[in-house]
Amino acid sequence: xxxxxDLNLRHLRLLVAIDESGSVSAxxxxxxxxxxxxxxxxxxxxxxxxxxLFHRSAAGVVATTDGQRIIARVRRALNHxxxxxxxxxxxxxxxxxxxxxxxxxxxxxxxxxxxGGFTRAAEAVGISPPSLHRAVRDIERVxxxxxxxxxxxxxxxxxxxxxxxxxxxxALTELAAAMEEARHVGGRLAIGAMALSRSLLLPATLxxxxxxxxxxxxxxxxxxxLELVELLRSGRIDLLIGALRDRPxxxxxxxxxxDDNLTIIGRAEHPLAGTVAGFEQLAAYPWIVSRRASxxxxxxxxxxxxxxxxxxKAPIQCGSVALIRGVLARSDFLTLLSTAQVSxxxxxxTLVRIESEVPDTPRxxxxxxxxxxxxxxxxxxxxxCLRQTALRQVA
Numbered sequence: 001x002x003x004x005x006d007l008n009l010r011h012l013r014l015l016v017a018i019d020e021s022g023s024v025s026a027x028x029x030x031x032x033x034x035x036x037x038x039x040x041x042x043x044x045x046x047x048x049x050x051x052x053l054f055h056r057s058a059a060g061v062v063a064t065t066d067g068q069r070i071i072a073r074v075r076r077a078l079n080h081x082x083x084x085x086x087x088x089x090x091x092x093x094x095x096x097x098x099x100x101x102x103x104x105x106x107x108x109x110x111x112x113x114x115x116g117g118f119t120r121a122a123e124a125v126g127i128s129p130p131s132l133h134r135a136v137r138d139i140e141r142v143x144x145x146x147x148x149x150x151x152x153x154x155x156x157x158x159x160x161x162x163x164x165x166x167x168x169x170x171a172l173t174e175l176a177a178a179m180e181e182a183r184h185v186g187g188r189l190a191i192g193a194m195a196l197s198r199s200l201l202l203p204a205t206l207x208x209x210x211x212x213x214x215x216x217x218x219x220x221x222x223x224x225x226l227e228l229v230e231l232l233r234s235g236r237i238d239l240l241i242g243a244l245r246d247r248p249x250x251x252x253x254x255x256x257x258x259d260d261n262l263t264i265i266g267r268a269e270h271p272l273a274g275t276v277a278g279f280e281q282l283a284a285y286p287w288i289v290s291r292r293a294s295x296x297x298x299x300x301x302x303x304x305x306x307x308x309x310x311x312x313k314a315p316i317q318c319g320s321v322a323l324i325r326g327v328l329a330r331s332d333f334l335t336l337l338s339t340a341q342v343s344x345x346x347x348x349x350t351l352v353r354i355e356s357e358v359p360d361t362p363r364x365x366x367x368x369x370x371x372x373x374x375x376x377x378x379x380x381x382x383x384x385c386l387r388q389t390a391l392r393q394v395a
Contacts, residue, residue: 004175005107005125007048009081011041012074012175013099015053018042019071022060051182066182073178076374077171081106084167088145088160100142106168108135109147109157113165117154139164166234170370173235177376186215187378192228193220194242195296195321196260196365199341202241205389209382216378224294224319232370238379240368241386243295253371257390261360262299265342266334268352277356279304283312288324288335291317299361300336307358325351336361340393365390 017027024042028035046053053067063071078098085097111121111132118136122129140147147161157165180187193202206218221228221237225245231237233251244254264282266272272281283304290296297317304311316333318324321341327333328342329350345351367386369375375383 004172004179005103007045007103007175008041009078009101009103009106011045013078014038014041015045016071016075016078018054018061019063019067022062024061049179049182069181070178073174073181073374077174077178080167080171080174084164084171085143087163087167088143097139097143101139104131104135105139106172108132109139109161109165110168110172112136112148112155113157113162113169116156170235174374177374180378181376186213186217187376188217188219189378189382190219190221190237191382192232192237192240192242193222194225194228194240195290195319196243196338196341197241198222199321199338200343200393201257201365201386201389204393205382205386208389209385213378213381224291226294229368232368235370238369238375239373239383242365242368244364244366244368245295248368251371253369253373254366255369256364256366257387258365258393259362260338260340260365261362262296262336262338263360264334264354264356264358265328265337265339265351266332266354267329268349270332270334270352270354272334272354272356273352275355277354279307279309279358282334282354282356282358283309285312286316286331286333287312287314288316288318288327288333289314291319294319295363296336299363303336303358303361 014027014031018024021027024038025035028038049070051066051070052064053070054061054063081101082098107125111125115121115124118129118133122132136148145160146158147164148155149158210216221231228240232240244256248254289300301311324335325342325345328335334354339346339353342351367383
């Protein structure tokens, strides 16, 4: 099956030019290529996308319905590449870097960004290490910027290299979406799932979506906000579900789905069960807390800091609710969680909410996307299903 790496960037630029001018012959003259060669290139793109891109007539060409969607995606991909190149600054050769780029350049730098070494990157994309090395060094030569630096026995991208690779990845995501939408069936979702979404919201949403759209492929990546947000920014995941940030970054868009309360949870036989515990009593027991730099950890810390009391010992930092449930059921550890995350254990009587003088901590659960995200039909259907599921859960 054709994928985004099989596309020719020069042909894609010509495709956009044809759409803007409405004339194959005019674009051929402007690009200094023969009309038959351009027609052949256009036919190759139509075969790659699996769709007729233009209606042809004596008056010129007009994009088909499929063509309009595909060209819109292609234009977005090329814009991402252009923005990435412009961020490098002035190109010494005087030739815009984006017009010089080939898919080999894009493939080489993105593979290096994901693999962290020329040999591993070359193996990942099926080319020789010298070929990959030439592709990356070629971009550096034209751009006049260092994109790779050696670190010990491996290599890392420079800050310029990281920014360029991120835009390259988003451009590839747009091209993959164009190819997916042209098929009109199936599709793929890549979803970042933080802790609460994994317990009820996401499973129910996927069950509902796959019932009506069974040929969908779903890749769920679990992790903390810090782990997932960079995957979101690079286009490797489509959206992120979980607790929203109080001060989101300017490049991200947040949508509220429902409000949730964090409360103190312990085992049913915990010494504090059935009492109303004070801060001193809560601090007398060990805690399991979320991993560093997480919203949940921040809320746990503020819960004690605002009271003027010392924080309890927290020997376990963990993002796995399954592990947290297991430790709580076998010890006198306490934790701060949503009751929705341990609803089965509460119903079974193994875990309970520990009543205390500490008020429940509210947080907002929602979906996070890139501000410039342009969802596919499938992605829009998923978000709509997510909203409906959230409404049913809070009803």
